[in-house]
Amino acid sequence: MxxxxxxxxxxxxxxxxxxxxxxxxxxxxxxxxxxxxxxxPAVIAALKDRVEHPVFGYTVVPQSLNEVTLDRFATRFNWPLQAVHLEWTPGVVPAINQAIRGLVRPGGAVATATPVYHPFLEAPRHMYRSLHTLPMSAADNWQFPLDDFRRLAETKPEVDVLLLCHPMNPVGRVLPDETLTALVEICVAHDIVIISDEIHSEILFDGREHRPLATVSPAAAQQTLTFHAASKTFNLAGLGCALAIAENPNIMERFIEAGEGIMAHVNTLGYVATEAAWSRCxxxxxxxxxxxxxxxxxxxxxxxxxxxxxxxxxxxxxxxxxxxxxxxxxxxxxxxxxxxxxxxxxxxxxxxxxxxxxxxxxxxxxxxxxxxxxxxxxx
Structure with missing residues (x-):
């Protein structure tokens, strides 16, 4: 109770x-x-404090939020990052579309394992890119189909991006380290950028711990664009605040450029709620x-x-x-x-x-x- x-x-x-x-x-x-x-309660209190100030103008990313984020990722995930690796965005779904726009060339393609969160299936079409799906099976507890992905990478050079749900939505699977390592090896060998949606990574059961894909190896860090947010774990989806992480400056530059003129900034209260969630809860x-x-x-x-x-x-x-x-x-x-x-x-x-x-x-x-x-x- x-x-x-x-x-x-x-x-x-x-x-x-x-x-x-x-x-x-x-x-x-x-x-x-x-x-x-x-x-x-700490999030609600922080929002109340901010609402006491009567002006809600354009807001830059609070330095304190970046500091909280860097500390949380270093402590919780053993992932040492710098502020230059962070780009705040109003949501993971629009960010996925933005990333495909910037990282998949015209005529290029995206790969993803299915069943999968439905915006993964819709985003390539929205950006006029092709989609290759890799079916998984309950018979082996929804293991990622590495052999199928390897064959796809070898035979379809138009594949520029692997969309990865990590942990997996809807099947609820946590990818083991050996699978993550194999995925990175395939993607590095075929110059495929991994977009890793890790929004559910703080809701794991039975003592499991999340391993950010980008922390698997130095090569993984250079091949990955990660999405994260406090919204699922702390029930803040309506406040529209998410995070893109890329240690490779070229990936980050292409992601940011793809959103210029079309991607909105995060709202003031989204920043406040995320900072409180990741520091006081x-x-x-x-x-x-x-x-x-x-x-x-x-x-x-x-x-x-x-x-x-x-x-x-x-x-x-x-x-x-x-x-x-x-x-x-x-x-x-x-x-x-x-x-x-x-x-x-x-x-x-x-x-x-x-x-x-x-x-x-x-x-x-x-x-x-x-x-x-x-x-x-x-x-």
Missing amino acids: NPYFDAILDRQGTSSSKWDKYQNQDVIPMWVADMDFAAP ETWHKSLLAYLTDNRNLLVERVAAIPRISMLAPEATYLGWINIEDLELDDPEAFFLKAGVGISPGQQFMGEGYIRLNFGCPKSLLNQGLDRIEKACRF
Whole structure:
């Protein structure tokens, strides 16, 4: 029990995309990666302090935020960086599009392993670049398909970028060091830049520790553009603040140039919230991980007792990837919506036969949603 995370917060009337999608319907939204927990008290206090000043003009990156960030990455990830390696951006998704615009030549291509976070599948098309997908399988616990990627790199010289979800969304997999090392070797050999989305890297379970891809080797540091943010871990997505990290000045220059004239600056309160989250919320973060671990275990246990569905326990993220193939549904989203639960359908991620379910919510709400799913599956 944890009263802070157990609290049911009414998000109606807050223009919540998660909840307003089903406005005036008896539907529990468990789709988008947005937790139903209050932000950390220290973040709320920092925002209140800033709002006391009545002027909200254009804001440069606070030096204190850079200092906090450099200290956090050095301490938490053993990643010594300098301020010149950091570029703040209003979100990871627009930054992915910006990076493809700058790092993939016209006529070039992007590779990514699937199932994967759907903006990875959409961004190349938005930037008029091609996409090569590398299917993964539950049969080997969603291992990255290294052999397929190596063959692709050898036969498709137009591939300029590997889009990597690390940890993996939606499958909840943490990539082992040997896989990261192999990926770097392939990409260095074929001059492929790795864009590593590490936004979920502070939500790992069972004592796992995140290894930033860029820290694998000096070569990795020169081949990688990393995206990070406090938004998933501290539930700050609506404040629009993320971070691009590149130790290779050429990669950083091309990324920045690709955003000139089209990419907005981070808003004032996004900076404030991120700095507070990364400097004053360690105890809250540990409590969150404990609560999410319990929710993860509850989800796995409940799913195991429901006929015709199954799942592997996620190693990271607060997202469950549930196999519903045996239900033989034509429209999984409509099926579960009729049962009163809003989910993300697997086809959105190139994962037919699956659904993604967000368990970042109070336990009572999670149980209520699972009760509805169980009732629907016992048809």
